[in-house]
Amino acid sequence: MVQYTKARLDASFAALSDATRRGVLEQLGRSDASITDLAEKFRMTLTGMKKHVVVLEQAGLVTTEKVGRVRTCKLGVRRLEEEAAWIGRHRRRWESRFDELDNIVEELKQKEKIDGSKKRE
Amino acid sequence: MEARRESEPAPMKNRTTVERKSEREVVVTRIFNGPARLVFEAWTKPELFRQWWVPKSMGMSLLSCELDARTGGRYRLVYGHEGSTMEFHGKYIEVTPHSRLVWTNAESENGAVTTVTFEDKGGKTLLVVHDLYPSKEAFEAEHGMEEAMGETFEQLDDLLVTLGASR
Numbered sequence: 348m349v350q351y352t353k354a355r356l357d358a359s360f361a362a363l364s365d366a367t368r369r370g371v372l373e374q375l376g377r378s379d380a381s382i383t384d385l386a387e388k389f390r391m392t393l394t395g396m397k398k399h400v401v402v403l404e405q406a407g408l409v410t411t412e413k414v415g416r417v418r419t420c421k422l423g424v425r426r427l428e429e430e431a432a433w434i435g436r437h438r439r440r441w442e443s444r445f446d447e448l449d450n451i452v453e454e455l456k457q458k459e460k461i462d463g464s465k466k467r468e
Numbered sequence: 469m470e471a472r473r474e475s476e477p478a479p480m481k482n483r484t485t486v487e488r489k490s491e492r493e494v495v496v497t498r499i500f501n502g503p504a505r506l507v508f509e510a511w512t513k514p515e516l517f518r519q520w521w522v523p524k525s526m527g528m529s530l531l532s533c534e535l536d537a538r539t540g541g542r543y544r545l546v547y548g549h550e551g552s553t554m555e556f557h558g559k560y561i562e563v564t565p566h567s568r569l570v571w572t573n574a575e576s577e578n579g580a581v582t583t584v585t586f587e588d589k590g591g592k593t594l595l596v597v598h599d600l601y602p603s604k605e606a607f608e609a610e611h612g613m614e615e616a617m618g619e620t621f622e623q624l625d626d627l628l629v630t631l632g633a634s635r
Contacts (some may be wrong), residue, residue, distance in 0.1 A: 430488065434612060438486040440526065441496050441597070445484055447520035451510045452502035459506070 362406035390465040491604035495595040504586040507593040512537035578606035
């Protein structure tokens with residue numbers, strides 16, 4: 348359960364770590380494309396492109412659909428980016444709270460120090 | 469007080485971590501440079517709590533803050549934003565001084581049960597905020613996950629622009 352988010356983020360980042368795969372995503376952002384189209388555009392073998400598409404598919408970044416003999420690829424962003432974005436927003440919200448809380452804790456510490464030294468006087 | 473703070477070197481900020489433990493749980497952790505006793509006080513005294521819970525960057529203000537931080541006690545917070553108000557309320561299920569707070573978020577049936585623990589670490593405090601939602605659906609409803617789906621493509625666009633620029 349602890350690995351819930353991490354495993355999915357790992358898959359996504361691994362998929363995005365390759366320049367060709369990022370290029371494929373950019374391409375698919377413009378229009379859907381078959382694996383053959385993509386292989387031609389990136390001057391790769393069909394097998395090589397298939398491998399990249401599988402990685403993107405497993406990370407949930409691309410979905411593919413086979414119609415007849417042609418496999419069409421499209422951007423298939425799943426919940427992952429949404430969730431990563433949510434975690435980022437959630438963290439920033441708590442960070443800004445905690446920065447303020449740091450100040451309060453610091454003030455309480457100082458106050459205690461002053462009160463303490465007064466008592467010792 | 470302000471002058472004193474400015475004259476001291478700014479200490480390094482401690483790291484905040486957020487983890488989705490499961491489909492209905494979120495855990496936030498942070499270290500504070502003070503004993504649990506004082507951090508706990510800042511969470512339970514309304515006059516302290518209201519100074520940090522809604523920082524300016526949230527774009528809201530805290531209009532009212534009532535905390536009866538005792539087991540079985542209630543709390544009520546009223547936020548103001550551009551002329552409208554929002555109310556949050558619930559009950560403290562457990563209040564164990566300097567170590568543990570548990571409260572409900574009763575403004576919606578999807579509200580989480582929040583558990584905050586304060587652990588003394590030699591003058592510092594490890595703070596853990598754990599939100600447990602009644603279900604995966606409740607979590608999503610509370611955080612607008614379903615509605616946010618439309619934004620996903622925009623986010624990917626942003627990501628690709630960033631990646632493109634760094635190449």
